[in-house]
Amino acid sequence: xxxxHQSFSVRFTxxxxxxxxxxxxxxxxLSDFFRQQSTNDVQKKLLFVIDSGVIDAHPxxxxxxxxxxxxxxxxxxxxxxLLIIPGGETAKNEPVFVEKIVDAVDKYGIDRHSYIVAxxxxxxxxxxxxxxxxxxxxxxxxRIPTTVLSQNDSGVGVKNGVNYRGKKNFLGxxxxxxxxxxxSAFLATLDDRDWRSGIAEAVKVALIxxxxxxxxxxANAQALATRDSVAMxxxxxxxxxxxxxxxxxxxxxxxxxxRPLDFGHWSAHKLEQLTNFELRHGEAVAIGIAMDSLYSHxxxxxxxxxxxxxxxxxxxxxxxxxxxxxxxxxxxxxxxGLAEFREHLGGQLTIMLLEAIGKGVEVHEMNPDxxxxxxxxxxxxxxxxxxx
Amino acid sequence: xxxxHQSFSVRFTxxxxxxxxxxxxxxxxLSDFFRQQSTNDVQKKLLFVIDSGVIDAHPxxxxxxxxxxxxxxxxxxxxxxLLIIPGGETAKNEPVFVEKIVDAVDKYGIDRHSYIVAxxxxxxxxxxxxxxxxxxxxxxxxRIPTTVLSQNDSGVGVKNGVNYRGKKNFLGxxxxxxxxxxxSAFLATLDDRDWRSGIAEAVKVALIxxxxxxxxxxANAQALATRDSVAMxxxxxxxxxxxxxxxxxxxxxxxxxxRPLDFGHWSAHKLEQLTNFELRHGEAVAIGIAMDSLYSHxxxxxxxxxxxxxxxxxxxxxxxxxxxxxxxxxxxxxxxGLAEFREHLGGQLTIMLLEAIGKGVEVHEMNPDxxxxxxxxxxxxxxxxxxx
Numbered sequence: 001x002x003x004x005h006q007s008f009s010v011r012f013t014x015x016x017x018x019x020x021x022x023x024x025x026x027x028x029x030l031s032d033f034f035r036q037q038s039t040n041d042v043q044k045k046l047l048f049v050i051d052s053g054v055i056d057a058h059p060x061x062x063x064x065x066x067x068x069x070x071x072x073x074x075x076x077x078x079x080x081x082l083l084i085i086p087g088g089e090t091a092k093n094e095p096v097f098v099e100k101i102v103d104a105v106d107k108y109g110i111d112r113h114s115y116i117v118a119x120x121x122x123x124x125x126x127x128x129x130x131x132x133x134x135x136x137x138x139x140x141x142x143r144i145p146t147t148v149l150s151q152n153d154s155g156v157g158v159k160n161g162v163n164y165r166g167k168k169n170f171l172g173x174x175x176x177x178x179x180x181x182x183x184s185a186f187l188a189t190l191d192d193r194d195w196r197s198g199i200a201e202a203v204k205v206a207l208i209x210x211x212x213x214x215x216x217x218x219a220n221a222q223a224l225a226t227r228d229s230v231a232m233x234x235x236x237x238x239x240x241x242x243x244x245x246x247x248x249x250x251x252x253x254x255x256x257x258x259r260p261l262d263f264g265h266w267s268a269h270k271l272e273q274l275t276n277f278e279l280r281h282g283e284a285v286a287i288g289i290a291m292d293s294l295y296s297h298x299x300x301x302x303x304x305x306x307x308x309x310x311x312x313x314x315x316x317x318x319x320x321x322x323x324x325x326x327x328x329x330x331x332x333x334x335x336x337g338l339a340e341f342r343e344h345l346g347g348q349l350t351i352m353l354l355e356a357i358g359k360g361v362e363v364h365e366m367n368p369d370x371x372x373x374x375x376x377x378x379x380x381x382x383x384x385x386x387x388x
Numbered sequence: 389x390x391x392x393h394q395s396f397s398v399r400f401t402x403x404x405x406x407x408x409x410x411x412x413x414x415x416x417x418l419s420d421f422f423r424q425q426s427t428n429d430v431q432k433k434l435l436f437v438i439d440s441g442v443i444d445a446h447p448x449x450x451x452x453x454x455x456x457x458x459x460x461x462x463x464x465x466x467x468x469x470l471l472i473i474p475g476g477e478t479a480k481n482e483p484v485f486v487e488k489i490v491d492a493v494d495k496y497g498i499d500r501h502s503y504i505v506a507x508x509x510x511x512x513x514x515x516x517x518x519x520x521x522x523x524x525x526x527x528x529x530x531r532i533p534t535t536v537l538s539q540n541d542s543g544v545g546v547k548n549g550v551n552y553r554g555k556k557n558f559l560g561x562x563x564x565x566x567x568x569x570x571x572s573a574f575l576a577t578l579d580d581r582d583w584r585s586g587i588a589e590a591v592k593v594a595l596i597x598x599x600x601x602x603x604x605x606x607a608n609a610q611a612l613a614t615r616d617s618v619a620m621x622x623x624x625x626x627x628x629x630x631x632x633x634x635x636x637x638x639x640x641x642x643x644x645x646x647r648p649l650d651f652g653h654w655s656a657h658k659l660e661q662l663t664n665f666e667l668r669h670g671e672a673v674a675i676g677i678a679m680d681s682l683y684s685h686x687x688x689x690x691x692x693x694x695x696x697x698x699x700x701x702x703x704x705x706x707x708x709x710x711x712x713x714x715x716x717x718x719x720x721x722x723x724x725g726l727a728e729f730r731e732h733l734g735g736q737l738t739i740m741l742l743e744a745i746g747k748g749v750e751v752h753e754m755n756p757d758x759x760x761x762x763x764x765x766x767x768x769x770x771x772x773x774x775x776x
Contacts, residue, residue, distance in 0.1 A: 003403050004403070008635065010641055016392040137561055156394075170524065248395065
């Protein structure tokens, strides 16, 4: 009579679809999905939340969506009031947007078997996933990522979250979407910075897990930089697959302490914050990758030629590998990100470094002097490039 | 290349311990638990959130806790600033309390491998579980339920949540605790209403799942009403076990639409709200059970003798089975709770009724006239009882 033991498993499944022009009448992928999900007992509702940047780039999107679902009133009850929310970090910084979505859930009676569909970049997906996760203990959510970064990485994963008092992802949950629709047509209207930014996550995953993928990126860096859509489609598909495999093969809700896909991220999170999110996430990750590659080389792990290949590939992709905030005073600068990163991960500090291209290895401490040395190297290379 | 399929399972385990005087020096249950959980890599922190009502009833509790962990600084880092929060529905109604906990997580650097320990009634546990679930995508939480209701039902389950704009549990998640400690010493200081209130959930689960347990409650109703602690210990243990079995044997995160443990609850939720939570949850559930038992009898399912046994047992336990708000105008009254209940569950309306004692059966609609008839019967019985 002194204790009872509880134990159960919960199964999560979802599909990541690849398509183009999802809301064109002739494209039945989305309506087929909802038809398969429908049950006889009740009409399911569909609430859309859309990134204002996507609306600006695709002025017909709202009417396309309305027209699409006007054909399918037998499958779902489409809520015609589309919520438009400013994209980017603003969406995650302002608590009013979580409230706006939760209020719509209340107003339109969106229940746990209805859907909230998010269209936008990673920030909007994170915000909507979070608002859906906490409403009625979890409303189903569908993600339609519109950026490279969200299509190949965050959008196909299981995390959501918002910032709290400026702290990135301080509030959030692990809840998978019920489906992800990667529509390549959205990528065409991205500006060059957003197009490029998402490639950093592919470089990251290739460097720690798959040398052949890095070789491919290196060989196609110029094509990717000049917006070759075939190369980009391949990169997104392969990177999304690796991301899904990592989740299902590991610790999906990160109950342990390792997060081996996080190469280059400890400094990137801090750099984004230090630049008031002027730096895109992928731009900060590119710098973080460069820093931690140099650091790995300084430890004697990564060879000099391989280190140079990494830096050169990042530069060919168009990334700048130095940012003045890297030089900020230690107590306010990037080094402070180490402690914050540990706290956010929970438990012991775990940082991924490179033993070789394609082979990440975890360490549990970093030497501040070596970090400063890596920063100095990036700064010197940047100055040299400007002199040439 | 048109889609990728993702699929994984996540395993959740936790233990419900039964003890008395958890924070007395000689009781090593809690320190043993944390010792087993400890890992070499990092000191784990312990943040306590305590129901102010529990502090009032146990003036030594705060110093007992501090003294207890002063012995165990090798195992955990105890945060001496205990958060005290008013118990009852207030805790769930005011967003400021979620904020207070999240701010403490930030201030004390509580990471995902540290613990938030909640001591209190169901509302405090729901609040703390929610704040823990959304902080850093889920900080481990330990529950120390102090009421009958939370020890035998909600406290051992996987739900948490707070109210939003007055709507009960509108925000919440499904996240199991890492451990539950049921300390019977807390029950001794409960007032009679709280002692009794928790018994309603045991009656509920017995009626829909286990006739022999109902027979036991019927036979021990007088002892339970007069605060026999041996009878109460048995009731809590058996009810907690049934609750755990229901979760692990079914749909732990309620992704489907059935919730067969919810007998008597559709009206109870609404009654609590209509009485501004003057009525305790268990008191409302007792009325809900009486109503839906009468309704089941009116359908010709439950026999008259069995219906009377249920009503008599509830009255012997000390419950009043009528509340004037039952008679409120339909559009503002209890019947409105049917629609709200469906919306909160999601999908089709599913209501549990009784085919017999120990045998629940689900229906998907209810007849308002029969509901009114059940209310009229309860009102007449109440008036008759007052005349006698």
